[in-house]
Amino acid sequence: MKRLAAFIGFFLLFLLANRFLPEIIDPYYLHLFTLSCINVILAVSLNLINGTTGQFSLGHAGFMAVGGYTSASLTFYLGPKIIATLDFLPAILAKNFVFLFALLGGGLSAAFLGLLVGIPSLRLRGDYLAIVTLGMGEIVRVLILNVEAIGGARGFSDIPAYTNLFWIISLTALTIAAVASLTASSHGRAFLSVREDEIAAEAMGVNTTYYKVIAFVIGAFFAGMAGCLFGHYLQLLHPNSFTFLKSFEIIIMIIVGGLGSIFGAVVAAVILTLLPEALRYLGPVKDWRMVIYSLALIILMITRPQGLFGNWTPDFRRWWPFRKPQPVA
């Protein structure tokens, strides 16, 4: 009951944010906020695959692309028809209903690809898995390039602008909450055991096959929804946005944050989204910003290989004012 109340509370809060934030905050900052949130979803979901389950995936951009393109096809081709049949609803509701449908479609299609990619993970380990996931991502991209109905090499344009602050905030919060809750559960410990020692995990009754595949499926699901948000925000999807460099970018976020730390993934995703923007203001050295970015990455890895936060996660519940007092150990 308390949980339901919290959900409704957040729902209303996010609706209010959606209504009033654009009036008080500069659009440029809102733009950065939106991009940060999408990267947070990507980083947190990849962290479940790489950090928690220890399956080295370099194909996250592929999941994002599949989710983005599927959802955009849904809203672009099916959306108008659905809205037409829902004409008894207020237009704004019908529109958001279509978007919810697209989000789920994008997430599920990416999850299906995750299932396909997860299967090789049963036979392949470490670097071999990394290169196969990278390869799958590239295959997806080249296939998209060859389908004219979704824009091919020109890119998919005129996607309806359904992404708004409400969806951005809700999905980011949902991703973080769901992944964090999953990680802190019995199933989450099963994911961790696969990362730590597969043979011991099997011997302790953990079905490692299942957990490896399911990590890919869940991670891909959220990445697909991020792709959907991305496409309906920019109103344009282009295959060049989903090269392996995008996958590298997300991997870098979770490594910089500290592999396995959700908190670290969130912070690093925000920092690394804002950093190249911030470097724009450096005036004469602004041409150097990508060089500075890569140098910073190398130096960070040499001086602090465990990432900014290691696998440390702050205990937010400790600061929650209404929690029940706990016995001191």
Add this chain to the structure above:
Amino acid sequence: MQEFLQQLVNGVSWGSIYALIALGYTMVYGVLQLINFAHGDVFMLGAFFGFYFSRWTKIAQEPTLFGFFATLLFAMAACALVGVIIERAAYKPLRERPRLTALITAIGVSLLLENGGQLLFGVDPKFFPSLISETRLYESANLVISNLPVIILVVSLALMLLLRFIVMKTTIGKAMRATAFNREAAALMGINTNNVISFTFLLGSALAGAGGILVALTYPKIDPLMGLLPGLKAFVAAVLGGIGNIPGAVLGGMILGVSETMVAGYISSTLRDAIAFALLVVILLVKPTGLLGSRVGEKV
């Protein structure tokens, strides 16, 4: 049939370049278990070193065979130097750290070379001088064999044989193999593994530099991002053959080169970039260690 032969000639010469780059990946992986993502960018540097060298020495104005080899040697030497610097500066401090850290650093170095290259050489493509004037060696209705693919093939085969000699017959080659087999044990046997690792980078980077020149002969448009995709595909070639395995890298490179030109020639050139990865997925699903690779099962 003649068209097939034409594709085959192009495929083999293209494949030999993949093989040259793949060798660097596979050797470094052998000694360090590191995917050196910056390797493709060293290949790019090779082309640029050759470009500036041939302009500076005026070789570009009057191409001779001697001039071509001088450019090739210069690019190889310069890339070897860059490879050793990268290894000493970026990877050596991470030797005892988790492999993932080194991998991310490699991505960082790769980004640095690409962005640094864009800053230094400019974003626009440069045109590599034709150091060897193209002549036709054989010509018939459907089959034209020019000297370029032949020279590429001969040069890369010669370099591979040289590499094989170094790895199999010299003391440092034996030390390399020992280090690849077991770094700690090699160190205990008195091998200076740090030098061996640097030497491995030196060899691999020199081969990548040569690859850069050879590619620029056929595709003279060179730009700072040109190493990205060929580098990745060469790595795929190394994995196809079984990473860490030197003959495997050559085999993987050849398979990749031939199948890419065949797909481009007979099916569609836009699918060309996917074939490398499709092959990779299929082969690894059938044989998870690559064609010539072997794996020791984990001891329980």
Add this chain to the structure above:
Amino acid sequence: MPPNTSEPLLELATCSISFGGLKAVDSFNLQLFPGELVGLIGPNGAGKTTVFNLITGVYKPSAGQIRFGGKLLNGKKPYQITACGLARTFQNIRLFGNLSVEENVKIACHLHYQTSLFGSVWKGKAYREEEARQHQKIESLLEVFGLKQLSREKAAGLPYGQQRRLEIARALATDPKLLLLDEPAAGANPQESRELMALIRWIKEKFKLTILLIEHDMQVVMGICERILVLDYGETIAHGKPEEIRKDPKVIEAYLGEEAV
């Protein structure tokens, strides 16, 4: 010899496996009856751990059958075998090093959880009750093994002896009927060995276990095992009560070489 009236809990019938031409285990037979504590000994490389790996499904036997409580185990995955009530420890300790002591044991409880993936994300009442129940079980288990104060420590940071104990505690958390211990006393001094013997005997009674034990420390094996099997080059060379094994010339030969006989 145990009474022939009861059904064997574990039965291996002519099990063999070879690695690249080398017969690691050759037509191995074993019957283990409920409540027994049996030792499996033999020189290095005799195939003892391979027998464990066959039983727990890490390796597939090339011939022979393995039955547990009448059920055929051949072809089952390790986790399914564990779910049947069979748990093991490892010779070269395989803890989940970066996780806490408590988490290590909790992972072994995972197969008893009923909650689905969604249930564990939502964390409803049923899940919380289940978690509390398992938590209590773990607390008492850790108490038995003297690890309760260390429950928040990283497993990799524990001293060697405590890591071995934690492995046993973790195996017990799967609620096994049969426990396979692979050299539990390796690296222990005589004092620790004695304590470990007492502990093994005690958990056997308390959890009503059947135990199969690989051990190098003769003191331990002779001290607690009711029956001993001796393995050499993948074949059983002797089988009997500790005092019989002690005198068996074949065993002495296998351990000390021919001249010693």
